[in-house]
Amino acid sequence: MTDLNLSHVSKGFGGTLAVEDFCLEAEPGEFIVLVGPSGCGKTTTMRMIAGLEDVTAGTIALGDLDITEVPARDRDVAMVFQNYALYPHMSVLDNIAFSLKMRGVSRDAREHQARDVAELLGISHLLGRKPRELSGGQRQRVALGRAIVRQPKLFLMDEPLSNLDAKLxxxxxxxxxxxxxxxxxxxxxxxxDQVEAMTMGHRIVVMKDGVVQQIGTPEQIYDRPANRFVAEFIGTPPMNFASGEWAAEHDELRLWGEPVPLESARAARLRADVASGPIELGFRPEHVHLCSSSSPSTTSAIEVPVHIELIENVGNSRIVETVTPSGGALNAICASDFRGAVGDRLQLRVDVQHLHVFNQQHARVS
Structure with a gap:
C-alpha cells in the first residue's frame, strides 16, 4: 500500500505549466527527495501536496484518502519551511507546542509532549529561550520539533537547511x-543541492522545467541516468561529455575519431537504438585515468592526449581539469598522491565499461 500518491498532477499559472503530469507513489516511511534547479517546479509540487496551491489537473491521495480538494488545515501534514517561521515572542516550548494548542490539547498534555520532543532533538535546555537567542541550527531543531509534535501522516520539508553554514x-x-x-x-x-539529495533520499525525483526527468534510488540515478540533464546535474564534479558517432558502415562506436571496443551484446543494443550519425558519450571523473604516453594501453579503454589546466586539492583527492587538443574540457578525480603539474601533457584514459551513450534527443541509450 502506498502512503502518498500523486497521479498525473499538473499546475498551471496563466498559460504556463509550472508542473506537468507529475506521478509518484511513496511507500510508508519512505524518504523522497525532490531535486532540481531553481524554477523546476519542486516547491510548487510540495505546496500542492500541502494544500497551499490548488491542483490544475490530477489527484493527490494520502493513504486511502483523496486530499486533492481538502483544505490545508485538514490534511494530516506537517511542513518545515526554509525560514523556520517561528513565533519571535514565544519561548521554544510554546513554539513547539503551538499546533497542539490550536487543536485544543490541554496545557499539561501539550507541554508534556513538547518536552518529549525537545528531549528527542536534544534541545531540552533551550525550552525557556526565545528564537532570537538561538543559533541557526537550534532554530532548525525547534522548527522540526513543532512538526514532529503533531505526529502527522506526512512530513514536508522545503529546503530546511539552506540558511545554515556548510559544516552545520x-x-x-x-x-x-x-x-x-x-x-x-x-x-x-x-x-x-544534489549532494543533499544523494545522501538523504531513499528515492530521488529529478525535475527540470516542471517535468520529472527520472525517479530512482541514489544508485540508480547516479549509475544509470535517464538522460543528459540528469547525468550532468547529479555528481560533483559533473559528468564529462564528448562528441562521438555511431559509424553504421563500420558497425562501430567512435570517440575522438577512434573505434571504441565494445562487448558484442552492448554493440548490438547500440546498433538497434542509435541511427548512424553524431551522438554524445559521458563518463564520470572518477572513471578517468591520467597516465604518461609510454604507459601500456588496455583493450577495454580508449584514450586522448590532454594537458593539465588546473589542479584542485580537496584533501583526500585531486580534481584535475584537463583540455584536449580540440579544446574540450575533461575532469579527472585522482588520488591525493597525484604528482602532475599544470601544463603537463598526459594521456587521459577511459574504461569503456563506464561510458554512457546519449542519442541526439539526449536520452540515455546505453
Missing part, C-alpha cells in the same frame, strides 16, 4: 535522516 548543514542532514528513520514518517524533502 552536513551535521543537520545526518540528524534529519536519523530522526526520520526513527520516527518512520513518510517524508518529502525539497532541495536544489
Amino acid at each position: 548543514r552536513v551535521a543537520m542532514r545526518a540528524e534529519i535522516v536519523k530522526l526520520q528513520r526513527q520516527l518512520g514518517i513518510t517524508t518529502v524533502y525539497v532541495t536544489h
